[in-house]
Every structure is written in C-alpha cells, then in structure tokens.
Amino acid sequence: MPLTDPSGGTCSIARTITALGDRWSLLVLRESALGTTRFSDFRSRLGIASDVLTDRLQALVDRGVLERTAYQEEGSRTRTEYRLTEAGREFQVVLGALGTWGREHLPSERDTGVQWRDAAGRPVRVAFVDEDGRVLQPDEVAVSRR
Template identity: 55%
Template structure:
C-alpha cells in the first residue's frame, strides 16, 4: 500500500544515516565503491545496501568501468533527483552548524559560483525569501 505522506516516502529511501553520508560524498564527486568506503569508513555490506537503495530509488545510476587487467566494477553517479538532494543536505548542514556546532567551526561552507555565502531558505513563487516563522505546513 502506498504511503500518502511524502516525508515518509522519502525516509523509505533516505532514512538511514549512512545514506545521507553516501549522498554527501557523491555530491563531492566520489563515484567508486572503494573511495566511498575509504572516506566514510563504512562496512562494505552496509555501503552495498545503501548504494543499491539509492540506485533503485533513482538517486544514483550505476555505470560499469574497467581498469586495465582488472575485472569490471561500477561507478555511482548522481541523477537529477540525486543532485536535488543538495538542498536537503545543505539544510541539514545549516541546522547542524547552528544547533550542533563543531568546536573548531564548520568543515564545509555553502558558496555560490561567485563565492558568496549561501543559506538554505524557503522562497515563495515570486522569488522572495519567507521567514521560517511565516512558513506553514497545511494538510490537503
């Protein structure tokens, strides 16, 4: 039976800690299993499960590659849906930097191509930022 709540459906794909960290690394350009594993320090079975979930959900695509003299392996690349998770991870990072700050300061900053600092925010249909205290979640 289909879950009507979009948040619940999203968590079916993204609800595990390692999943967000895999997406974070993919957004940073990581594509190969060994590199995900080395960067994250995650057990191979967990990484395999998370990558498979993300491929099945259309967040990543799997592409074969082969180094000379080696067996065929796969790279993982973000789909447009996966790239849109940049907003979600940016919001999580922004919240964490504010409410769970690292003692040595942020390890990553969000910047535009012209190096301007960025914040994640709600923007209305006219392009104006809406303060959080004016945002409502309304059941339909």
Template identity: 50%
Template sequence: MAEPDDPGCSTVKAVEVVGERWTLFVLREALVGASRFSEFRARLGIASDVLAARLSKLVDTGLMARQSYREPGQRPRDCYRLTESGRQLGVVLCALQEWGDEHLPGAPSRVAFRTADGRPVTVRFVDDEGVVVPVDQVRAERT
C-alpha cells in the same frame, strides 16, 4: 490525520528512501564528488556489505545511477553518479547541515558555493515571486 507510517504521505515515502544514517552519508559524499565504492568506503569507514546495500537502494530508487568503468589493466568496476533526483537532495542535506551548524556545538562542517562564481549559498524558504521568507513566517498545512 496521517499516521507516521501512512504510505500516501510524501514525508513517509522520502524517509523510507533516505532515512537511514548511512544513506545520508553516502549522498553527502556523492554531492562532494565521491563516485567509486572504494572512495565511499575510505571516506566513511562503512562496512562493505552496508555500503553495497545502501548504494543498491539508491540506484533502485533512482537517486544514483550505476556506471561501468575500467582502469587500464583492471577488471570492469561500477561507479555511482547522482541522478537529477539525487542532486536535488543536496538542498535537503545542506539545510540539515546548516541547521546543525547553527544549533549544535562545533565548527561549521561545510559550505555550499555557487559554481559560476564561488559565492557561498544558503538554503532558505522563497515564495513564488522569489522573495526570501523568514522561517517564523512560514506555516505548513496538509493538502
């Protein structure tokens, strides 16, 4: 049986990367288009030192990439773009948000849409043949 801090467990590894509250919020804002330090700061109301630490960790772990930009007449600055790995976490964040919308009081917070036609999408279990599987018909096992 794996211990909660088993370094070989994928869940443990993932939580070590994204398990901090502000990290999830930074990722959420990046998924909806934030890329500049000032945007993250304004949207989240997060302390600059905490934001800098979270962005550095996201860059170090390959979830975001740092890119330089320069506004006319200004010094060069960095912006932060999600990598493919970071964009894939969108599924996790959308699942968490959908769960919150369904099980916690309050109005739904966000909806995900298909870029091609604007149709809403949801997160579901899908088998290897593309069939949606109800959550009560899914079991997890250790490999």
C-alpha cells in the same frame, strides 16, 4: 512499511524518510555530492562495512538517486562508479538544509561539514522562497496538511 500520517495516507516527508532517511544513505549522498564515485572511496571516507555500503548503494540506485556507470582502468577489470542522478542532485538542497540546521543548532568546535557555493564560489543557503522570489523568515511560513 511506509510511515503513515494520522489520516492513513503517506505524506511526502514520510516517504522520503522511508526511502532515504537512514544515516548511511544520507552520508553516501553527502559523499557523492562531494564527488566520491567509487566503492572503495565511499568505504574509506565513511568507515562503513562493505556489506552495509553495498546495500545502501543498491537501494539508492533502485530509488533512482544514484546511477551505476562502468569504468575500466588500463590493465584492470571493469568496475562500477556511482553518480548522482537528477533526483540525487536535487536532494542536495535537503543535505544543505540538514547541514545548516546542524551548524546553527548543534555547534561543534571542529565542524568538518560541507558548504554549498554558487558557480562564482560564493556561499549559498537554503531558504523558503515565495512565488515572487522573496526569501521568507521561518516565522513567515505556515505548515499545513494537504
């Protein structure tokens, strides 16, 4: 059942958490953003049980964040790769915000997180930007209900 807001509706944040917010789904999406496409590679990079990974991949496909593509190496049976859809690529901004927040507020001496860069290789950051293109500071942003 979706998380509800006090007015009895479901807000977009609650829907997103319900659909994508568990630990394994977020880590599968991180790995996918890094270029991982094959089941065995997800399993080995994440140390996740096969049944849990199967469930998460299916859920992410069902939600339109990943898509399945068949591939076949010579002499082998047909297998499946998982690639980000447009919605999955757009979700990278959320992963970027989570990573930035974690680096700033949960520092680690051995940070093995990911970094996002532009086409020229320069680091990018997630920010609130107004309709004129001005980057806003957190204290310049108000949150309200619709």
